[in-house]
Amino acid sequence: MASAEDIFCGLLRLADDHLILGQRVSEWSGHAPQLEEDLALSNIALDLIGSARALYQLAGETEGKGRDEDQLAFLRDERAYHNLLLAEYPNTDFAHTILRQFYFSSFQQLYWQAALESTLPELAAIAAKSLKEVAYHHRHAADWVIRLGDGTELSHQRMLAAEANLAPYLGEMFEKDALAGRLADAAILPDPAELQAAFAADRANILTRASLPVADIESRLSGGRSGRHTEAMGHLLAELQYMQHRFPGQQW
Amino acid sequence: MPPKKQLSRRQLNSPFANLIEAMVEAKSKEDEMTGFTPLWEVFVQPKGALAHKHCGSVHAADAEQALQAARDVYARREEVRSIWVVPSAQIIASEPEAAGMLFDPASDKIYRHPSFYDIPDDIENM
Amino acid sequence: MYAQGLIGADTASGETAEFLAAFQARIDANEKIEPREAMPEGYRRTLIRQIGQHAHSEIVGMLPEGNWITRAPSLRRKAALLAKVQDEGGHGLYLYAAAETLGISREQMTQDLLSGKAKYSSIFNYPTLSWADIGAIGWLVDGAAIMNQIPLCRCSYGPYARAMIRICKEESFHQRQGYEIMLTLAAGSAEQKDMAQDALNRWWWPSLMMFGPPDSDSQNSDQSMAWKIKRFSNDELRQKFVDATVPQADRLGLSVPDDQLVWNEAKNGGAGGYDFGPIDWSEFWSVVKGDGPMNRQRIAARQKAWDDGAWVREAALAHAAKKAAQPQAAE
Numbered sequence: 001m002a003s004a005e006d007i008f009c010g011l012l013r014l015a016d017d018h019l020i021l022g023q024r025v026s027e028w029s030g031h032a033p034q035l036e037e038d039l040a041l042s043n044i045a046l047d048l049i050g051s052a053r054a055l056y057q058l059a060g061e062t063e064g065k066g067r068d069e070d071q072l073a074f075l076r077d078e079r080a081y082h083n084l085l086l087a088e089y090p091n092t093d094f095a096h097t098i099l100r101q102f103y104f105s106s107f108q109q110l111y112w113q114a115a116l117e118s119t120l121p122e123l124a125a126i127a128a129k130s131l132k133e134v135a136y137h138h139r140h141a142a143d144w145v146i147r148l149g150d151g152t153e154l155s156h157q158r159m160l161a162a163e164a165n166l167a168p169y170l171g172e173m174f175e176k177d178a179l180a181g182r183l184a185d186a187a188i189l190p191d192p193a194e195l196q197a198a199f200a201a202d203r204a205n206i207l208t209r210a211s212l213p214v215a216d217i218e219s220r221l222s223g224g225r226s227g228r229h230t231e232a233m234g235h236l237l238a239e240l241q242y243m244q245h246r247f248p249g250q251q252w
Numbered sequence: 253m254p255p256k257k258q259l260s261r262r263q264l265n266s267p268f269a270n271l272i273e274a275m276v277e278a279k280s281k282e283d284e285m286t287g288f289t290p291l292w293e294v295f296v297q298p299k300g301a302l303a304h305k306h307c308g309s310v311h312a313a314d315a316e317q318a319l320q321a322a323r324d325v326y327a328r329r330e331e332v333r334s335i336w337v338v339p340s341a342q343i344i345a346s347e348p349e350a351a352g353m354l355f356d357p358a359s360d361k362i363y364r365h366p367s368f369y370d371i372p373d374d375i376e377n378m
Numbered sequence: 379m380y381a382q383g384l385i386g387a388d389t390a391s392g393e394t395a396e397f398l399a400a401f402q403a404r405i406d407a408n409e410k411i412e413p414r415e416a417m418p419e420g421y422r423r424t425l426i427r428q429i430g431q432h433a434h435s436e437i438v439g440m441l442p443e444g445n446w447i448t449r450a451p452s453l454r455r456k457a458a459l460l461a462k463v464q465d466e467g468g469h470g471l472y473l474y475a476a477a478e479t480l481g482i483s484r485e486q487m488t489q490d491l492l493s494g495k496a497k498y499s500s501i502f503n504y505p506t507l508s509w510a511d512i513g514a515i516g517w518l519v520d521g522a523a524i525m526n527q528i529p530l531c532r533c534s535y536g537p538y539a540r541a542m543i544r545i546c547k548e549e550s551f552h553q554r555q556g557y558e559i560m561l562t563l564a565a566g567s568a569e570q571k572d573m574a575q576d577a578l579n580r581w582w583w584p585s586l587m588m589f590g591p592p593d594s595d596s597q598n599s600d601q602s603m604a605w606k607i608k609r610f611s612n613d614e615l616r617q618k619f620v621d622a623t624v625p626q627a628d629r630l631g632l633s634v635p636d637d638q639l640v641w642n643e644a645k646n647g648g649a650g651g652y653d654f655g656p657i658d659w660s661e662f663w664s665v666v667k668g669d670g671p672m673n674r675q676r677i678a679a680r681q682k683a684w685d686d687g688a689w690v691r692e693a694a695l696a697h698a699a700k701k702a703a704q705p706q707a708a709e
Binding site: 019023026027029030031032033034035036037038039042043045046049050052053056069070073074093094146147148150151152154155158239240242243244247250251252 | 437440441444447448449450451452453454455456457460461463464467468470471474484509559562566567569570679682683686687688689690691692693694695696697698700
């Protein structure tokens with residue numbers, strides 16, 4: 001049986017994925033390779049932050065302690081954030097950013113598809129809305145992966161580097177720990193392990209079309225779900241929580 | 253792709269001929285710019301029964317990118333039903349100098365308008 | 379959002395008097411001029427310069443506000459700020475497109491910005507030091523921009539006027555977003571109030587400078603007015619802005635940093651208006667010439683985005699070329 005606490009923790013994981021990745025993507029604002037792409041990345045970041053807000057609100061209601069979206073988003077210690085390590089991976093360059101986006105959106109599209117059947121109706125509603133958004137993110141990112149993998153020698157090399165750096169984090173998306181197991185058994189959240197095969201097929205298809213090699217999905221680096229993050233996370237939170245640290249307890 | 257040095261007749265007739273010429277000229281200067289991303293014209297159809305309407309342009313390397321850019325730029329707020337993108341160089345337009353010849357003759361055909369015909373006021377449904 | 383009084387323009391035109399008179403007659407009849415139609419060289423050149431400056435202002439203007447996206451204090455504020463900065467990018471894009479109809483490429487305009495040949499609104503060479511600056515920019519800078527831009531919706535050049543209509547429509551939320559931030563701060567703790575006052579102190583005078591040099595110093599302004607590229611003088615717009623903004627500052631309980639500010643019944647043809655203190659034009663010209671607090675950093679950021687993005691743009695073109703060379707059956 002999944003307890004209210006379980007549901008809260010499961011929603012928080014999902015919300016944190018969206019917030020942290022949204023925060024990362026928003027760093028591109030004003031700095032993208034071309035103006036059109038600047039707008040595209042901002043749209044993606046806005047979608048991710050929008051989903052995070054809906055999920056934090058639902059998590060807060062589930063928890064029932066009166067915490068609102070901002071208290072959940074801003075007022076936790078690093079170890080209490082439960083996002084995928086992939087989401088916090090630094091932007092690095094456009095190749096890393098777009099490959100990270102492709103992997104996350106490929107996974108998340110499958111996830112939301114499955115979550116349409118959630119026994120938690122509020123979550124099914126969020127899934128229905130987010131599914132349309134992530135389908136576009138996926139199309140946008142997959143097209144770029146193909147363009148960059150196939151484009152020039154330089155872009156190909158950059159994609160190889162991005163793939164080498166991000167591949168170790170992929171397995172974490174499909175990890176089914178005890179909490180994920182209880183939530184899947186109660187049909188509240190999808191079973192992440194069940195999404196791996198479809199993800200692998202999508203990945204192989206797009207990487208092949210991008211003339212990039214397809215390695216096995218590794219599970220070498222993980223820990224985000226239990227709050228063990230990478231070095232990059234502290235810096236990300238220092239910015240995210242800057243105002244809360246500098247001026248505790250104020251309304252903005 | 254960046255246009256070739258020779259402009260086709262169709263390009264010369266396009267409303268963007270001056271742009272294309274400028275692009276070709278700039279390209280031939282071999283300056284330090286790294287290649288031009290082509291221009292596409294964007295037409296958006298709002299929800300409802302309206303036709304597609306020109307709303308601006310985007311730069312994109314290929315058609316799919318142009319479509320996505322058009323969506324990200326021109327559908328941020330509007331309720332959109334459909335988008336068309338067309339390479340700017342492919343648009344064929346009437347010449348401004350010919351506007352008189354082409355369009356003025358229509359202005360005195362008043363018999364094409366319903367108010368040209370006298371019908372008594374008590375006739376209904378007409 | 380960020381039109382500034384045009385800096386430097388050469389409206390000289392070498393066409394015959396008959397041509398210029400015929401063109402002027404069209405303008406006087408409120409006809410719109412469209413891209414391929416005959417136009418005086420000075421008209422074209424002035425428009426390219428003005429639309430270019432306007433577009434660059436939007437793009438550079440993304441940077442000072444973008445500086446606070448990752449630190450925005452709530453998710454609602456973060457989303458609003460990100461959407462606003464994104465709009466500025468969109469508006470720059472519409473404006474580049476309008477200028478492109480006059481025969482200059484976006485690439486060329488970008489190069490002119492990076493080389494320093496093309497100018498942009500001086501306001502963006504000031505730093506954003508606190509969250510209150512985001513409020514002050516929305517309230518004052520967008521407020522000033524709106525004053526400047528609404529008349530441009532009736533500009534004689536069709537593509538520019540159409541771009542401005544779209545921009546003005548989309549921008550209606552920008553100033554409100556900023557003023558709401560200021561209201562929240564003004565109603566907050568002493569620390570927040572101080573932050574708001576400090577932001578007003580720093581942004582007030584640069585906002586007044588956004589309307590450009592005084593009418594007595596603006597060359598070529600008369601020709602731009604006659605061509606309906608410009609519809610009100612710099613000083614007229616500046617006065618309108620002061621008259622609209624001072625009561626908004628009062629409502630916030632903040633004081634405008636000008637000890638010569640005083641209501642004058644006789645102003646504006648008897649309708650009343652504010653007299654205000656002298657503007658430090660030496661500061662304005664020093665910022666325009668490149669010596670503002672952030673000029674170098676702003677251009678360096680644009681240069682870096684352009685340079686870092688080169689391989690991406692090249693790859694997209696290379697991929698498109700490969701695909702175009704393939705037989706149609708592919709895909």
